Amino acid sequence: MRRPTLEAVATRAGVSKSTVSRVVNGEPTVASDIRDLVMRAVNELGYVPNPAARSLVTRRTDSIAVIVSDPPAGLVSDDPMFSTVVRAASREFEAAGKQVVLMLAGSDDARLRARQFVAARHVDAVMLVSMHGADPLPAALATTGVPLVSHGRPVFQVAAPWVDNDNVGGAAQAVRHLLERGRRRIATICGPLDMSAAQDRLGAYREVLSETGRRSIVAIGDFTRISGAEAMAQLLEDDPALDAVFAANDLMAIGAMRALRRAGRRVPDDVAVVGFDDIEAALYTDPPLTTVRSPMGEQAAASARLLLGLLRGEDAAPVILPTRLVIRESS
Amino acid sequence: MRRPTLEAVATRAGVSKSTVSRVVNGEPTVASDIRDLVMRAVNELGYVPNPAARSLVTRRTDSIAVIVSDPPAGLVSDDPMFSTVVRAASREFEAAGKQVVLMLAGSDDARLRARQFVAARHVDAVMLVSMHGADPLPAALATTGVPLVSHGRPVFQVAAPWVDNDNVGGAAQAVRHLLERGRRRIATICGPLDMSAAQDRLGAYREVLSETGRRSIVAIGDFTRISGAEAMAQLLEDDPALDAVFAANDLMAIGAMRALRRAGRRVPDDVAVVGFDDIEAALYTDPPLTTVRSPMGEQAAASARLLLGLLRGEDAAPVILPTRLVIRESS
């Protein structure tokens, strides 16, 4: 028993295939009595159009790939950014009637597959999330000619618009805030330096400190809690007298707070801590975390809308969303 | 300029369409010299098969829907479960050469769309994640005849296998542990009662307490941090003398710890706290959270493998994965 086709509906309604097609696609040039006739046949037969046949001729798939360029394994399996970004983008795409095809491009193999997939025009457009600097994927995708947008500014310039948040402004605010609180030896835990967000946040930190004639104290993390804890331990060893730390994201700030606790330092009395992102967990640390709110969800939604615009033939310029400091009790 | 077709490759290689098709699909019945000839033509032209044309005739799409039946809006936007589950399932499906189509079925409208989508055979199979009891989707999907597997036991029996973890055993361990620690007034913060995991965990809590002749003290949350905090506040009001709380997941346990802190109770001295899931954040609370480790990632991977097996024609029975208590400092 096979699914009913357009032709079956046409036969049952006593009209032609063309007419059924018109009704199903909502074209207005069909008399309303005939439309009703067709709709009844559609419902009676439980007809659902075959998307493969449709996209074979229309050359559209009405689906969009969201490619998350990820570290290989469960390194950041519970990354709140993944959840927030994927959800927000999905909502936006689904509202526009587009299907979301999720691809994790962690390994080289997966990246190759992703590239092939896009080249096969399995999707109409691509949204790229969080790629590292050395990632060859943006360039590879650009050559396919498929509309492309990047969530976050790519490290290497690529012919695709992007949406980012104001990493520089946010980080600068955070560091200035620590200075205003009278902190003198302000360290930072930065993210992986092949990511533009990490670069920008570190750059702003350095800039503000050098403006006021202070030296930078830097440890490198990878945006995970554990790396924040390790980096903090390293910093305490390097400079036991530090009295503040700016972590380039909240997860690392959370890790840093644990390391500080273990080292017997009080937050904020001995060491002030400021994070970045304002994930929900930042409200639940002890003490609650001062952080820079970056609108991750809106950023993803904006990326999605930019891509949808591109698909409608509009042209698109990069967007930078504002960030702002949220002062809580850790600083 | 249009993409090259099978026919173009055939012409260039001087063979028939059939032969090119055979080579592209890796059939062994092609002489190796001809195979090389074809492959050269494929590479020279940059040929990539058109998936729509292919699935029109094969009636396969090689893609699988992961449908996350979600609360409407950003309620749990950074839910670590979403990230872990979606990632693990994706990895598994991608390794099997299947594409993952992600659908958020939060609203009734979205559920309808999802049902239509599956009915249109846009995907070969469906993995359903975390639906609530009243969710009509499982039943609706079952009628489409598409292979279906559920991540987590559905509340209403449905003709689809599922993979769950041992919620009953885990919760019982947690409560017994609190009893062994000498706690006498043990409360619980349970999850939404239309979810089987929440039901099972609450049921086990009640069972163990009644076995030892104690009464239950229950507050209801919805698996979010904020609901955990609110429920904890409620519990303290209801029974100020309570000396332990078992939260049905870690996020609520984290919220509960904040509420306890605000109420001036020390953990674990005044009130012991045990969570469930063992998400990464449980390691970073102060004090680190005692919790029941549920293998969320493995559960998702197992669901995915079950579905892939179904697709190969194997039959599948429900699976329950073991859980175990991880004792840290909050109890």
Place this chain on the structure above:
DNA sequence: CACACTTCAGGGAGCGCTCCCGCAAAACGC
């Protein structure tokens, strides 16, 4: 009332692929 023009339905080609069938040539058995 003849004419042009608009409106609306049907006919049919063709999208790019797979897979069944047929056929030639090679391999085998006695």
Place this chain on the structure above:
DNA sequence: GCGTTTTGCGGGAGCGCTCCCTGAAGTGTG
């Protein structure tokens, strides 16, 4: 040696849909 099986390739129908083109009514004008 001839009949039979096996191997390897080509031909071509057909998957279910869209969309261009055609043509038959219906509408308006002088």
